Amino acid sequence: QVQLVESGGGLVQAGGSLRLSCTVSGTIFALTDMGWYRQAPGKQRELVASITRRGTTNYADSMKGRFTISRDVAVNTVYLQMNSLNSEDTAVYYCNAVSWGKNYWGQGTQVTVSS
Numbered sequence: 118q119v120q121l122v123e124s125g126g127g128l129v130q131a132g133g134s135l136r137l138s139c140t141v142s143g144t145i146f147a148l149t150d151m152g153w154y155r156q157a158p159g160k161q162r163e164l165v166a167s168i169t170r171r172g173t174t175n176y177a178d179s180m181k182g183r184f185t186i187s188r189d190v191a192v193n194t195v196y197l198q199m200n201s202l203n204s205e206d207t208a209v210y211y212c213n214a215v216s217w218g219k220n221y222w223g224q225g226t227q228v229t230v231s232s
Contacts, residue, residue: 119143119221121212126226129202133230137197139212139223146193150215153186153197155208155228162211166197179205202230 125137141149152167166176166186174186185198195212207230212223 119214119216119219121214121221121223123210123212123223123226126210126228128229128231131203131230131232133202134198134200135202135228136199137210137212137226137228138194139196140192140194141214142193144214144216146188147190148216151186151188151195152213152215153195154211154213155206156211156225157205157208160208165210167213168195199228202228204230204232206230 120142121139123137123139125135129135148170150169153165154162155165156162164177165180166184168174168186168188176184183201188195207228209225209227211225214221
């Protein structure tokens with residue numbers, strides 16, 4: 118079955134950076150659209166960034182210029198480079214894969230930004 122394993126979350130000071138990774142197995146990664154979502158306490162899950170199988174990227178407005186999504190087909194991994202973090206970025210970050218019309222989710226990784 119399709120599995121997504123995230124890593125890279127943690128505690129960082131405001132203004133700092135983190136890089137999240139999500140490794141995918143059980144499907145053809147090169148044919149899979151990928152995305153990162155996040156959910157803060159008491160809020161709905163929201164899109165952070167996405168990247169299609171062709172490499173087209175999309176970002177939520179508040180992440181533009183600070184976050185970068187990328188993918189490495191050789192290692193079946195999608196990355197989220199997060200810079201200039203602030204307290205509003207504190208959330209659980211989830212990796213998402215759309216494979217053959219089905220959605221799959223990782224277990225989530227906590228990102229906490231201290232001010």
